[in-house]
Amino acid sequence: QVQLVESGGGLVQAGGSLRLSCAASGRTFGVYTMGWFRQPPGKEREFVAASSWKGGNTSYADSVKGRFTISRDTAKSTVSLQMNSLKPEDTAVYYCSAVRLRSGINAAEYDYWGQGTQVTVSS
Secondary structure, three states: OOOEEEEEEEEEEEEOOEEEEEEEEEHHHHHHHEEEEEEOOOOOOEEEEEEOOOOOOEEEEOOOOOOEEEEEOOOOOOEEEEOOOHHHHHHHEEEEEEOOOOOOOOOOHHHHEOOOOOEEEEO
């Protein structure tokens, strides 16, 4: 069982930056792929980025490539999402997620979810 707690959301102007963090409980962080998803208002939850349990390989949605960076600190059991050059279309509730010994970009593949943190980008 893994519990995930996000922090770092807020309101920022277009072009600005935010850093989201996710703290995971448990002592087996290294066997979990960690992902970030987001749900814009009135839309489905969508993949943002993931850091694989296998060597920390990363993957990104095309819409955030070059602007967002996912990183993990296995010693601290945390995963972060650095978001730069934010756009109004990045406005969403951002969720941290985890899946054990698998990797994927679909929300249905993840077993554990945080409560979400709101990111609002004003134009």
